[in-house]
Amino acid sequence: MERLSVLCLSLMLCSLSGAELQDNEIIGQREVSPESVNVPEPQPCPSDLHTVLREMSVKLAENRLMIQQLQTLNQEQNAKLAKYEVRIEEQQTRMEQMQTHDQAQASELKSLKTRTNVTENQVESLRRDRAVGQVAFSASLMASGSGTLGPINAEITLEFKHVVSNIGKAYSPDTGFFTAPVRGAYHFEFYNLAHGGSHSSGVKLVKNGEHIFTAAEHQTNGYGTAANGVTLLLEAGDVVFLRLWQNRVIYDSGNHYSTFSGHLLFPM
Template identity: 40%
Template sequence: MKALVCILLLLETFVFVVQQQVDGGLNEKEISQQISSEDGRQNPPQTDTLRAEASTDSQQYCDLGIPDIHAALRELTATVTEQKANIRALETQLRDEMNKKNEEISNLTLGQVELRKENRDREIAFSAGLRESGDGYIGPFTDEITLTYRNVITNIGNAYNPITGVFTAPLKGAYMFRISVFSHGPTASAASIYKNGERVVIAYALQPQRELNASNGVVLILEVGDVVYVRLWPNTRIFDNNNNHSTFSGYLLFPLREDNLCKM
């Protein structure tokens, strides 16, 4: 309450000074006299103690009402510093995560390149008919002969040689091979699939007249450089024309890398 009285007195004095300046102005001496007069009127000599108490209360009021600016600034500075540290830590975390993602993308790209290369290695397939043109029989002969399938229909990977009739494995893997034989009775028709000089399977057909045909197939485990081909049995014959009745085909099922697999 005392502080309020003090403030009101100061406001009254300020209003009076301003009014005097508007009316014609006061010099410094008159202003001092006016302040002294107002002070004497509002605060007689016997109230000096009361005025001192009012001043003390006013100071306490100011101390209670106005915060410590320096303390607030220090607190704000500490907060800003903490936030900067948090931002730096976040930036470091984001940078590490981005580097990790970039590394994963790079590894993925390398993996895709390797996968494409591996897929290209797996692109091995061929199919060929016996006669390049015309029609007719091959055989019979007194000994086995290797058949050369010259009418190449498909030869992806160029592993089959139409000049020799031999397929050479370009990589280790499981391969599927099939043959078909066609002819007319009464002479039998028979051919065998060979792997590295060893007979594996045979396709055989025999009847006294009209058409006869047979087919067979096998899955072989081949090492790089292994060869597969077809041989005509002795005293048999095989027929073909542009309809490709008699064919030799093969393709890679999947590559193998293990060294302890059993071979066919």
């Protein structure tokens, strides 16, 4: 009887202990959070790895193909760029050649203009020389009628009024002066006549106030004539004229005995 009681008590204690342990496990399970529990990840199976590898291989092949296409496109673009660079160099070369050609043409045109200007200047100079080279005059003392000039107690400049020719307008009948228009060689001739009486005729040719040549005569009756001529190198602006000596006479009439003439031989 005592043994049976002890056995029952022991079973009760075991039951209680088991229930307590089960309650403690339930409480422990409730207190532990999923985050604090290090649950191992599921490991992929071999079939999943093969699938991933195949996909990566396909993507790698696609990337390689894309890289090859990009390389080919890059090579094509480089080839086109090289062609463009060649064309640009050719165009630059052509432009340089055109610029050189234009410069040569401009230089030739400038030279042609210079030669044209020189030719025009030469032609103009020849025209001027021709126009200036046409210098000649001839005049007699009296414009009309007849008469004797002098004697006068001083030298006087003779004004030859009857102008036969005055090419180049270098002689002035108002002053009796011939003014050289250009530098050159000029030839002059002068004739004077005296008509009887006791006075002689004497005329001298003067250049810029300098006595050059003289023509004189002495005749007691009738007519007496004198003449002379000279070639002079004159500068432009030099003046040549005739003067009647002091107390001398000169005669002229409609027959034009007393004359003064001159012309340009050639310019210098």
